[in-house]
Amino acid sequence: MAATASTRSSTETADAGERERLRKTLWFAPNETLALSTYAKDLFKNYSGIAEEDIFAHIIQVREKAWNVHPYPCIGSFRFLDFAILESPAYQTVVEKLRSGGKYLDMGCCFAQDLRALAYAGVPSENLYGADLRPTFIQLSYDLFNDKHKLRSTFFHGNVFDLSSFRKVSGDQSDPSLFGELVGKVDIISARSFLHVFGAEDEFRAACQMAQILSSSNGSMIIGRQVGSTKPGLNSISLRKSEPVFRHNVETWKAFWTRVGEETNTQWDVYSRMIDIAPEVKLSVRQAESRDIEDRAWLEFVVTRI
DSSP, X not given: OOOOOTTSOGGGSOOHHHHHHHHTSTTSOOGGGOOOOHHHHHIIIXXXXXXXXXXXXXXXHHHHHHHHHOOOHHHHTTGGGOOGGGGOTTHHHHHHHHHTTOOEEEETOTTOHHHHHHHHTTOOGGGEEEEESOHHHHHHHHHHHTOTTTOOOEEEEEETTXXXXXXXXXXXXXXXXXXXXXXXXBSEEEOTTTGGGSBHHHHHHHHHHHHHHBOSSTTOEEEEEEEXXXXXXXXXXXXXXXXEEEEOOHHHHHHHHHHHHHHHTOOEEEEEEEEOOOHHHHHHHHHHHTSOOTXXXXXXXXXXXX
């Protein structure tokens, strides 16, 4: 969701006027449109311990705080309540690896909702890690899920292009070795809505950095979902005005990881598929971006080291 990169400078952070403009688009869905899945209701009730009658107001309050940090589409349209990892073709494999002691890192985690889904599924939370550029989002994630008292996961904030910059969000923030101890030992990286916010070359650089963080063992994985296109190519987006992003399809995504492999001396098995974006999501993006986006689709992927 939120990018972990220095390229998102303070000048790119939306000011109050921009937040209000976007609030008037469908990116900022009216409060009354909030509709929780049965799974989300169960998680907030049984994991977060929030009374069912209070869940709605609780989510609205946290969303408002997060919107003032940065008006990401996933915040305005309640997509931070989608637990997409449950739909990943690698979900069962991920749970088994983590229950057996594997390590999971959610890059650009924002609210880290998939991390909470894994904890709710019985994965030891000390095996789960998150990282984001903005530590405020991580603090808000504790507020959203009401779990700071029990979650034993470790969260970092830092710049994906400088791994020595990562610091713990709470506790000892002075020791860069704390994140360094993870590098090369992570079994699963979640890159959900992460790489697609970068310009084309920065996307490549970030992927190479993730290859460095990931364990060199066969079977270690990078999983996620991001915006793709049935007509791949460069696109300008309002969240990144300085340079265009590249929207991939299945073929260009495979070629992308071939290039990453050549750069990092690694090999990858690349599975990906295109999934239709819900009409209401397309409508909100079209209104915010003021362009035709009929070619847009979700690109879901599982990239496995071999």
